[in-house]
Every structure is written in structure tokens, then in C-alpha cells.
Amino acid sequence: MSDTNTFDATDLAEIERLTAKYPEKQAAVLPVLWYAQDKFGHTDPSVQKLVADTLNIPEAHIYGVVTFYTQFYEKPMGRHVLDVCTCLSCQVCGGYDILQYLEEKLEIKAGETTPDGEFSIQSVECLGACGYAPMLQVTNDKFVNHLTHKKIDKLIEALKAGKKPEFESNRMPQHENGSE
């Protein structure tokens, strides 16, 4: 987006710490890209260049990594990215219905961002929450499970008000009467 992306001293110290976990610097590419995406909101070519220069690794390599992994955003996304799982268990439990409801509600299609830049929607592969289908993930972070239209309405309202979802613990049904 801009050429003004930089890492400050705190960032560089953190990157140093991340790199120290590995015998070779290149291994820190994923963690540093994550760090950059947390800071800048995406890993577009300007961020890729910054990461490349910081780690002293060819830009082409960084580009290759960013384009391989779906969670790195190659361009700026909405403030909240809603990843709706439509894979196997979610498919048979209404994942596509949830996706369609969201598309109609936000008036965009999967893969698009609302004009005000608030929301992006994506249809994604299994997120490892199959028993709590249908579900979605908010901006690579919290899972929202057992979705209904009502739950979606509430979620959108909360996100608009700047309230992020809490971590939802799914206890084992086996223990529901126990103490776990």
C-alpha cells in the first residue's frame, strides 16, 4: 500500500527473538510474516519487501511463501475478515446457508470486501471445528461456533461496535456433568 512501512526498534528486537528459535534465519520467514501482518494488517508487496530486507532474504522467496499460504493477505482486507467454513462437516450442517446469509446481509460475495472497508467474507476449508458446525473464524483469530442467522446478526453488531468475540471453549460432551 504505502512505502512507509517500517519496523521500529521494538519490532526489530522481537524479530531477533523470533529468529533465535532456529538454526537458520530463513526459518523465521513465517513468524516474521505473521508479525508483520499483525502490525500492518496484510502482507502486500511493500510488506514483503520490508520482511525481505529485514531478514536479508530475496523478495522472490518471500513472495513465494506469502502466495502459498492462504492466511497471509496479499492485499489489504476488511477490518474484520469472516472466514466461513463450507468444508465437509460444515457443508452438511448448513455452512453454505450461513455463507449465503452473510453475503446477503453484507451485500457482498465471498472474496469481497464491503465498500466501507469493515468486512471481508471468505469461504474457507476445514478449520478444525467440525463438531461445532457451522462455524466461522474472525480475522485469523477466534472461532464462532454453532452459527445461526441470529448469532450472525449479533456477531456483526458486536464487531461494528468494536467488540471482538471471546474464546469459545467446547467442553467434551462426556464431561458435561463432570468437573472439567
Place this chain on the structure above:
Amino acid sequence: MTNDWKSYNPLLLPAIKDLHEITVYEKNNGYQALRKILKDQETWSPNNVIGEVKAANIRGRGGAGFNAGLKWSFMPEPDGKPRYLACNGDESEPGTFKDRKIFEFNPHLFIEGSIIAAYAMQINVIYVYIRGEYRPFLKKLQKAIDQAYENGYLGKKVLGTDFSVEMYTHMGAGAYICGEESSLMESLEGKRGYPRVKPPFPAQRGLWGRPTTINNIETLANVPLVMNNGADWYLEIGPDTHPGPVLYGISGHVNRPGVYEYPAGMDIMTLINDVAGGVRGGKKLKALIPGGSSTPPLRADMLEGVSMDSDSLREAGSMMGTAGMVVLDEDTDMVDLIWRISHFYSHESCGQCTPCRDGTGWLEKTLRKIKDGNGELRDLDLLLAICHRMEGRTICALADAAAWPVRYSIDRFRDEFEKKCRKTVYAVA
């Protein structure tokens, strides 16, 4: 064994409040297996630990079911240079959501198991690879790792002995293929996750060219159980050839979906009807995918007397996989379902091998055509021919994983596929 499941007390995920806190874990016999081993290294030499784990026959819980101790024994003699343990928490096979339970509810059991594994293979660095989507769970694991460092189970001179071991977490960023062990290593090295050609196997040339062992999270969580109680005790749980507790992830059309812990070898109908509360809305059962999306679907009438262990499932015509069971009711559109699975594999193929890159794409396209009502009967033969040209011809097993569900569904639900195809003037082979 399967009759007394109601009285079974979970071992991997027991109902103990706040077990994820190290103090609670320690109070409940936690880190005792590690202590026992490190205190008496004469009895518990690395080789003896490997021997015990091998005798227990912990079948790898990542999908392939390989004896964990046997895999450990493939590591060459130490040569003074680094060697690695990579713990596989990529958990991306559709239908699978069990390892996250360990991260959330009993992370120290897994950490203790990994430390014992590292000791047994004389490894000093452990990486835990976690899929990027599990960030909230990674935070929970990281907290547990920090506690283990504070209490002297990780770091320099573990419990005052000469054994030192570091444990680092590494987060993926959205790529199913990175669960494949050699792709995982590429990803850990900071690259695109392209699986490597084998041989050389990871024990010979793994991370940064050094000997490496890769184990699933649940596999490693079984290790302290074995070391605390002995291989003989472990072998008493579940079937002879597939012992131990298993985390069954049950999803789809059941009343009580979720992760359940019972011995391996549970009767499938008991799991569906009694454990998971039966098929939703009083509907009839149509099919079961027993162990994640790549395991061949079984028709309801094929499930009688079949149990969740590798022998029984092989006989029935499927596989144990990750024990991620997807239950499908009578209203399920199998063509739609198999198309979606094919879409998944087409999306996740890394693209290195032509049979896989092109094959998964053609499976998806052809199934989409049939699902949209534009298919012809000969397309079913085309699908089978594509499967045939994929299976066993690629660098990793993703191509096989993509072909099996298609091949076996056409075989087992052929009438449904045929019904979706238009009448055709061509003769069918």
C-alpha cells in the same frame, strides 16, 4: 472391552478442573513419568524407553497408524550435531478436531510426552508445528510451555540432570499439505510447503538435513501413560493390534457431536447411537466417513459389527485415519458431498506433481458437472480413470487421499451418481 465403555475413565483428557495449569497437572501425577526416567537413567536408558514405547505399540494418531516406538528406533546414533523432534499439530484433515482438545485441556500431558520422546531419541530441540488457524489454541499451549520452563522440565539441565531440551512453537499459515511430514519440515524451514521425495526419510535427512522424527500431538500424549503404567498395562486397553485410548471426533448429523475419549476399537454403531446420541432429527443413517475426509465412506449397511481400529476398518473397506468420524443422514446428497471433498483436495494440492495437480482439478470439475445436472454416465468412468492415474504416482499421499473418496463413493453409491447424470446415447462400458 467395548461393553464397559460407560465406566471408562478418560486418560488423555480426564475430567479434572483446570488440568491445563501445571500445578493441577503436577498434583495429578503429572511429570512423574519424566521424573522416574531421569532419576533412574540406568533402568531407563534412552534405548529402554524406546523399547517400552515400541512394546506398547502406540499406533500413530496422525493418520498412518505407525508404531511410534518403532519409528523412534529409526533415528541414527547421535553424532554430536543437532537432531530434532517435530510435533505435528497441523490438524487440517476435514472432520478432525481432536489435537486442539489436548492443547486446551491437557497440554502438559503432550509436553511431558514430547520431552520423554526427545530424551529417548537424544534430541535437544523440539518444534511444535501448529496450523495458523489454531492461534487461540497456540496461546494456550505456549502458556503451558512457559510454565514447564519455569518448573524446570524444559530448558538447560532438566530437573537438575545433564539432559537439556528446548521446545519452540511454530505457526503455519493456512495450508493443509503442511500436515504431511516432509511438507511440514519445509514449512518449518521457512519455505513453501512442498513435500519432499522419500527416501531419504526424515530420520536420515530431516530438518536442516539432520535426523528428525515427526509425531502427531495425540501420539505423543500417549507416551506418559505408557511410561507411568508400563506397556503391558497399555496393551490391555482396546484391541490387541491397535491398543490405547483414542480421541474420537464425531461430527455431522448426530445429536451430540464432539470429541470423545474411549478405548480404540469401539463399536461404530455404539459410538453413533449411544455415545453421540444417534442421528439428528430421528433420521436414518446413510453413511459414515470413519477417519477424516480421505478415508473411504462406508454405507450404513456396511457398518454392522465394525469397530474403530485399523483391522476392523480395513476389513470393512475403509481406514482408521484420524478417527474423525463424519456421520451422514439419509438426506445427504453424496454427489454434492464428494464434490466438496474434491474441491478441498484440488484447493490444497501443492501442485508439484502433475497427476495430483491436474487430477484433483479434473475430479472437481467433473463432479461439479455431474452435481449441476450436466453429467453423463460415461463421466463416472472418466472419474475412475482419473483416480487410477493419480493413485501411487505422486510424491506424497495427498493424491491418493483425493482419489479414494471418489473411487469408493462411485462404487458404493453408484445409483445416486447415475441418477444425477443425464440420459445418454453413448454406450456405457
